[in-house]
Amino acid sequence: MTTFERIKNLANKQGISLQKVAEDNEFSSNLIYRWKKSDPKAKDVAKIAGYFHVSIDYLLGNTDDPSIPNKKQTITDADLDEMLDNARSFDGKPMTPHDRELIRAYLKGLYDNK
The missing domain is CATH 1.10.260.40 (lambda repressor-like DNA-binding domains)
Known part of the structure; x- marks a missing residue:
């Protein structure tokens, strides 16, 4: 068609x-x-x-399903760990555990609310 x-x-x-x-x-x-x-x-x-x-x-005509795919994305803890494993602060030093958890919470919220 x-x-x-x-x-x-x-x-x-x-x-x-x-x-x-x-x-x-x-x-x-x-x-x-x-x-x-x-x-x-x-x-x-x-x-x-x-x-x-x-x-x-x-x-x-690429599909016979007219519905729009769900755009919500999720992120796993493993994905977050992988992203943050090599993260550095602006001065090039490793991030503090506190900063790491702040960024983890931000990313989790960003993906979960899309």
Whole structure:
């Protein structure tokens, strides 16, 4: 299935025309129809993916799963230890245990809250 066909199917499921999709995304009225014969620009595919709340990979035919992958990243204690094993302070000296734990807590919070 082509990108055009996927967009057309998504529009049909929501009961809207491709003309409406184009207007809502501030495209020219026939832009989406031109994608029958030519490849769309990446920024346009991204805009359509956001509009329909599907992944770009789905629109491009790289997957049949339209859901957007979970972007949450996690980090393990082993990952943190590896990152901090060779860490140095600004003056080139090894970090104090206190500084190491502060950085560990910051990194853990950063990854866990994404």
